[in-house]
Amino acid sequence: MIELIDVHKQFEGNKVLNGINLRIEDSETLVVLGGSGGGKSVMLRHIVGLYKPDKGQILVDGVDVAKTTGSDLATVRRRFGMCFQSGALINWMNVEDNVALPLRELSDLSDREIAEKTRETLALVSMEHAAKVMPSELSGGMKRRAALARAIIRNPQIILYDEPTSDLDPVMANHINELILDLKDKLNVTSVVVTHDMHSAYTVGDRIAMLYEGKIVQTGTPDEIKHTQNPLVRRFIDGDTSGLLAT
Amino acid sequence: MSIFVRVGQGVLSAFESAGFAAILFVRTLSALRHAYARRDSIMEQFFRSGIMSLPVVLLVALFSGMVLALQSGIELRDFGVQEEIGAIVAGAMCREMGPIMTCITLAGLVGSAIAAEIGTMKVSDEIDALEVMSIDPVPFLIMPRFVALMVFAPVLTMIADLVGALGGAIVGQLQIGVSYQAYFSSARQALVMVDVYGGLFKSFVFGMLIAVVASAEGLRADHGAEGVGRATRSSVVISFILIIVFNYFLTSVIGCFY
Numbered sequence: 279m280i281e282l283i284d285v286h287k288q289f290e291g292n293k294v295l296n297g298i299n300l301r302i303e304d305s306e307t308l309v310v311l312g313g314s315g316g317g318k319s320v321m322l323r324h325i326v327g328l329y330k331p332d333k334g335q336i337l338v339d340g341v342d343v344a345k346t347t348g349s350d351l352a353t354v355r356r357r358f359g360m361c362f363q364s365g366a367l368i369n370w371m372n373v374e375d376n377v378a379l380p381l382r383e384l385s386d387l388s389d390r391e392i393a394e395k396t397r398e399t400l401a402l403v404s405m406e407h408a409a410k411v412m413p414s415e416l417s418g419g420m421k422r423r424a425a426l427a428r429a430i431i432r433n434p435q436i437i438l439y440d441e442p443t444s445d446l447d448p449v450m451a452n453h454i455n456e457l458i459l460d461l462k463d464k465l466n467v468t469s470v471v472v473t474h475d476m477h478s479a480y481t482v483g484d485r486i487a488m489l490y491e492g493k494i495v496q497t498g499t500p501d502e503i504k505h506t507q508n509p510l511v512r513r514f515i516d517g518d519t520s521g522l523l524a525t
Numbered sequence: 526m527s528i529f530v531r532v533g534q535g536v537l538s539a540f541e542s543a544g545f546a547a548i549l550f551v552r553t554l555s556a557l558r559h560a561y562a563r564r565d566s567i568m569e570q571f572f573r574s575g576i577m578s579l580p581v582v583l584l585v586a587l588f589s590g591m592v593l594a595l596q597s598g599i600e601l602r603d604f605g606v607q608e609e610i611g612a613i614v615a616g617a618m619c620r621e622m623g624p625i626m627t628c629i630t631l632a633g634l635v636g637s638a639i640a641a642e643i644g645t646m647k648v649s650d651e652i653d654a655l656e657v658m659s660i661d662p663v664p665f666l667i668m669p670r671f672v673a674l675m676v677f678a679p680v681l682t683m684i685a686d687l688v689g690a691l692g693g694a695i696v697g698q699l700q701i702g703v704s705y706q707a708y709f710s711s712a713r714q715a716l717v718m719v720d721v722y723g724g725l726f727k728s729f730v731f732g733m734l735i736a737v738v739a740s741a742e743g744l745r746a747d748h749g750a751e752g753v754g755r756a757t758r759s760s761v762v763i764s765f766i767l768i769i770v771f772n773y774f775l776t777s778v779i780g781c782f783y
Contacts, residue, residue, distance in 0.1 A: 368655075369646070383658070384658070384659060425654075
C-alpha cells in the first residue's frame with residue numbers, strides 16, 4: 279500500500295503540492311487527474327523518491343520514502359517500474375538493450391536468460407519486431423511501449439505511469455490503455471496513472487483522484503467521478519473554460 | 526532585485542556547484558572499484574575521448590611548438606645564442622604548454638561533449654529513469670568518462686610534448702638556422718625528468734577536473750535545450766578557469782622537487 283500524508287512541495291516559492299493526502303491500495307489502479315502543470319508528475323516523482331517533500335510522509339508498505347536514502351532507497355525502488363512521459367529510453371541503446379538494461383545491471387541471470395526474458399517482455403507489449411531499432415527512430419507510441427517493457431521486465435509490484443497516452447492518436451492511446459489493463463491482469467500490480475485524458479482515466483482506473491491546486495479534492499470510482507457534483511471536478515471533466523482550473 | 530541579492534545568489538550558486546562537484550568527485554573515485562566490470566564502456570570512452578581528440582591535439586601541439594621556436598628564436602638570434610631554442614621549446618612544452626594546451630583542447634572537445642550528453646540525458650528524464658531502476662548513474666555514466674580523461678590527458682600530453690618539440694625543431698632548422706642536432710642536443714641537456722613527470726602529473730589532475738566539471742554541469746542541467754546549452758558552456762568556462770588556477774598551484778608544488 280502507498281500512502282501520501284500531508285505532502286507539501288514548493289519550487290522557488292511556487293507551491294506545487296499543498297498538503298496531499300492519498301492512499302493507494304494493493305493491486306488497484308488509481309488514476310490521478312489534474313490540469314497541465316498541476317503537480318501530478320511531481321507527486322509521482324515523490325512516490326519513487328526522485329523528489330523529497332518539504333513536509334509530509336510517503337509510505338510504501340510502511341517505509342517512508344521521503345526519509346530513505348542510499349541502498350535502502352534502491353531496495354524500495356526495485357519494487358517499482360516507472361513509465362516516463364517521454365519514454366526516457368537511453369538514447370544510445372537500441373530497444374532490446376534498453377529493455378534488458380535492468381536485468382544486465384541488477385540480476386545474476388546469464389546472457390541467454392536475459393535475451394529470452396527480453397524477447398518475452400517485448401512480445402508482451404507487441405514490440406518484438408522493433409528490438410534493434412534506436413529510440414530516435416521510434417514513434418511516440420512505440421517509445422511508450424518500449425518504456426513499459428523496460429519498466430516491467432523485473433516484475434515490479436507497483437507501476438507508475440506518467441501521462442501514458444498524451445500526444446498519442448486515439449488508436450495508439452487505446453492500445454496503451456489496453457496494455458495497462460492487460461498488465462494489471464497478468465502481473466497483478468498496483469498502478470498509479472497520472473493523466474488528463476478522461477477516456478483513459480475511465481478505461482483503466484479502479485479509482486480516480488482529482489488533484490487541484492496541490493490538493494486532492496475528490497476521489498471516487500469512475501462512475502462516481504462521472505456523476506460528481508463537485509464543481510472543480512465537473513469543470514475539468516466538461517472542459518469548462520469559465521472555471522479557474524490551474525493550467 | 527537589488528545588486529546585493531544578485532551577488533549573494535551568485536555566490537551561493539557557485540558554492541552549491543562546487544559542493545555538488547566535490548561530492549561527485551568522491552562518488553566517482555569510489556565507483557572506480559567497478560572499473561573492471563565496466564571495461565567495455567571505458568574502452569569506448571578511451572576511443573571517444575582519446576583517439577578522436579588526437580588530430581586536434583597534434584595540430585595544436587605542433588603549432589604551439591612552432592610559434593614558441595619562432596618567437597624565442599628571433600630574440601635569441603639577436604644575442605647569437607639561437608641554439609638554445611631547443612632547451613626553451615622542449616622545456617616550455619613539457620612544463621606548461623603541453624599540459625595546458627592539451628587539456629584546454631580536451632575541455633573544449635571532450636568536456637563539452639560530456640556535459641551536452643549527460644545534460645541531454647538529464648532533461649529527457651533518462652538519468653531519473655536510471656535512478657528509478659536503481660542503476661547508479663555514477664558508475665554507469667560518469668566513471669568511464671572520468672577514467673578515459675584521467676588516462677588519456679597524460680598520454681595525449683606526452684604525445685603533444687614530442688610533437689611540439691618536433692615543430693620547434695622544424696622551425697629552428699628552416700627559419701632560425703639551428704640544425705636538428707644542435708636543437709635536440711640543447712633540449713636534452715636542459716630537460717630534467719621532473720619537467721616531464723611534472724607536466725604529466727598536471728595533465729592527470731586536469732583530466733580528472735575536466736571530467737568531474739563536465740559531468741557535474743551535465744547532471745545539473747534543467748529547462749530543456751537551453752539548460753543543456755548553458756551546462757555545456759559552463760563546463761568549458763569552469764574547466765578553463767580551473768585549469769589555469771590549478772596550474773599555478775601545481776607548478777608551485779612541482780617546484781619543490783627541483
